[in-house]
Amino acid sequence: MKREPFFWITISCGVVIMAFILLPLIQLMTSPSLGMLRETIQDKDVVRSIWLSIYTAGLAALISFVFGTPLAYLLARREFSGKRFVEGIIDLPIAIPHPVVGIAILSVAGKNHWIGQVFSELGVRVMGSVTGIVTVLTFVGIPFYLNAAKTGFESISPRLEKVSRSLGASMFSTFVRITFPLAWRSMLIGIIMCCARAISEFGAVVIVAYHPMIAPVLIYERFEAYGLRYSQPVAVWLVSICLVLFLILRILTLRNAKEI
Amino acid sequence: MIEIRDLNIRLLDFTLSDINLGIAENEFFILMGPTGAGKTVLMEAIAGLVPIKSGKIFIREKDITRLPPEKRDISIVYQDYALFPHLTVFENITYGLHFHRIDTAQAEERLNRLFDVLNISHLRERLPAKLSGGEKQRVALARALIVDPSVLLLDEPLSALDPGFREDVRNALKTLHQSSSATFLMVTHDFAEALSLAERAAVINKGIIEQIGDMKEIFEKPNSPFVADFVGMKNLFKSSSSGTHAMVSGLRIETGRTIDPSSHYVAIRPEDIVISRENISSSMRNNYSGIVTKIDNQGFYYEIDVRVKDVSFKGLITKGALIELGLKEGIPVYISFKASAVHVF
Numbered sequence: 001m002k003r004e005p006f007f008w009i010t011i012s013c014g015v016v017i018m019a020f021i022l023l024p025l026i027q028l029m030t031s032p033s034l035g036m037l038r039e040t041i042q043d044k045d046v047v048r049s050i051w052l053s054i055y056t057a058g059l060a061a062l063i064s065f066v067f068g069t070p071l072a073y074l075l076a077r078r079e080f081s082g083k084r085f086v087e088g089i090i091d092l093p094i095a096i097p098h099p100v101v102g103i104a105i106l107s108v109a110g111k112n113h114w115i116g117q118v119f120s121e122l123g124v125r126v127m128g129s130v131t132g133i134v135t136v137l138t139f140v141g142i143p144f145y146l147n148a149a150k151t152g153f154e155s156i157s158p159r160l161e162k163v164s165r166s167l168g169a170s171m172f173s174t175f176v177r178i179t180f181p182l183a184w185r186s187m188l189i190g191i192i193m194c195c196a197r198a199i200s201e202f203g204a205v206v207i208v209a210y211h212p213m214i215a216p217v218l219i220y221e222r223f224e225a226y227g228l229r230y231s232q233p234v235a236v237w238l239v240s241i242c243l244v245l246f247l248i249l250r251i252l253t254l255r256n257a258k259e260i
Numbered sequence: 261m262i263e264i265r266d267l268n269i270r271l272l273d274f275t276l277s278d279i280n281l282g283i284a285e286n287e288f289f290i291l292m293g294p295t296g297a298g299k300t301v302l303m304e305a306i307a308g309l310v311p312i313k314s315g316k317i318f319i320r321e322k323d324i325t326r327l328p329p330e331k332r333d334i335s336i337v338y339q340d341y342a343l344f345p346h347l348t349v350f351e352n353i354t355y356g357l358h359f360h361r362i363d364t365a366q367a368e369e370r371l372n373r374l375f376d377v378l379n380i381s382h383l384r385e386r387l388p389a390k391l392s393g394g395e396k397q398r399v400a401l402a403r404a405l406i407v408d409p410s411v412l413l414l415d416e417p418l419s420a421l422d423p424g425f426r427e428d429v430r431n432a433l434k435t436l437h438q439s440s441s442a443t444f445l446m447v448t449h450d451f452a453e454a455l456s457l458a459e460r461a462a463v464i465n466k467g468i469i470e471q472i473g474d475m476k477e478i479f480e481k482p483n484s485p486f487v488a489d490f491v492g493m494k495n496l497f498k499s500s501s502s503g504t505h506a507m508v509s510g511l512r513i514e515t516g517r518t519i520d521p522s523s524h525y526v527a528i529r530p531e532d533i534v535i536s537r538e539n540i541s542s543s544m545r546n547n548y549s550g551i552v553t554k555i556d557n558q559g560f561y562y563e564i565d566v567r568v569k570d571v572s573f574k575g576l577i578t579k580g581a582l583i584e585l586g587l588k589e590g591i592p593v594y595i596s597f598k599a600s601a602v603h604v605f
């Protein structure tokens with residue numbers, strides 16, 4: 001069978017896009033020598049910043065999970081006027097330029113706003129603190145968790161929950177025995193996406209907290225101060241560690257997928 | 261047993277109005293109506309699964325209107341089975357036992373009986389995805405009945421099944437109803453299915469109950485044009501009446517009895533209309549000559565449209581009779597039917 005020209009267009013576009021994404025990354029990953037990589041990972045600042053990046057992103061995902069799950073469930077199950085509006089608000093953080101996110105959060109958490117004043121009375125500091133970093137990362141990451149979890153809940157027929165209720169299970173038992181076992185995979189994917197988005201955030205964090213330094217800020221600083229060669233090894237370590245973490249999570253999910 | 265009083269439901273795209281319904285203990289009651297009539301909503305309201313605007317629902321004289329679904333002792337079986345996909349057949353069936361205090365021996369006995377009646381014991385360890393439609397529906401029935409509910413709600417349990425399985429499940433339903441103390445309330449849009457299962461029924465259309473009564477009564481004496489059409493009375497005409505006959509577009513139809521002046525319709529079942537080529541003299545009071553306008557093949561039967569003056573009658577005949585009579589579109593025929601076959605309302 002003779003292939004149509006359209007087929008060749010789809011293939012060549014695909015190849016171009018793959019190259020466009022992979023080429024810079026491969027170049028980045030192969031640039032630093034092994035010696036430099038070893039030296040970099042022994043640098044306390046680097047280890048500290050990567051660790052900070054991972055655990056602040058993890059915290060942001062945890063907060064999204066705890067507060068986002070009930071809202072995602074509500075959005076998946078109920079129709080109410082203004083639902084589209086709520087969904088629009090949830091997507092807002094995706095559309096706002098990153099530095100603007102930082103500035104917006106500071107304008108609420110700063111000394112000129114009553115919320116900021118209440119915080120400082122309570123001894124909670126947002127500017128230049130881990131609290132500030134987690135706040136920013138949750139802000140940018142939570143839409144990803146909400147949307148993934150909502151899609152997961154939507155894919156479960158409400159009738160399963162109705163049957164469960166009619167058989168004597170309370171709302172809570174129904175969630176634990178039926179809804180959660182069927183939705184946890186989507187929720188986990190939501191957590192991974194939220195984490196990934198949080199780890200990659202730079203623009204908003206750099207405004208709220210230059211110090212303590214998360215990995216992207218450290219990479220930026222090394223690039224500014226010493227140039228490409230010195231920022232590359234940190235970047236390689238950050239990318240590798242994140243890839244390994246996400247890979248482990250994905251393998252865990254896939255293995256369980258086969259059981260059902 | 262089940263008593264529904266002045267029930268009103270308003271959903272985003274649907275309303276149920278002034279529903280009043282009484283169902284006796286251990287009855288097999290059927291709720292009939294076309295798709296979108298509100299049958300499923302009414303059933304979910306009884307189960308406590310949709311919000312009610314006003315009205316009350318009683319079960320065994322107890323007001324359950326405000327009870328959550330898990331406290332109502334009502335099981336539900338859906339058309340699409342709604343089996344829990346992550347649990348095995350055994351886990352699905354025994355799901356409800358986690359929430360009921362039943363001693364192990366009794367639970368085991370019930371389980372074995374249901375496995376037996378429904379013939380599903382060999383499926384025990386399978387997941388729902390590996391079952392056929394008929395098997396799924398039988399598992400769903402077992403799951404609903406193991407908690408020994410006071411009411412079993414069945415939402416079109418046979419509609420999604422292949423004809424062969426349908427008969428199996430229908431027979432299983434009969435057996436289960438006879439051996440169980442539960443009251444069965446089944447929803448269907450299929451009148452034939454209703455006839456074979458239920459003693460009493462209600463016909464619901466556009467959120468309103470049109471008629472409640474014995475199956476026989478609904479079948480023979482529909483009280484509205486909608487019900488008449490729904491139960492297959494395809495010859496339905498607006499009429500004016502005087503004495504014992506009704507006038508339909510100038511056609512005089514004899515009913516053999518004095519007609520209630522508040523009646524506005526006459527209806528005749530197509531199977532009660534006799535079609536012939538010659539004017540047979542018989543005891544039938546209504547005889548007309550007309551023209552065949554349409555012949556419709558319906559599988560086992562042919563539906564024949566015969567135009568008499570301005571009135572179009574529908575009759576049913578077998579394929580053999582069709583050939584014997586040599587019926588074709590456009591030929592003249594005689595139709596006749598008994599006065600007692602004419603239903604007036």
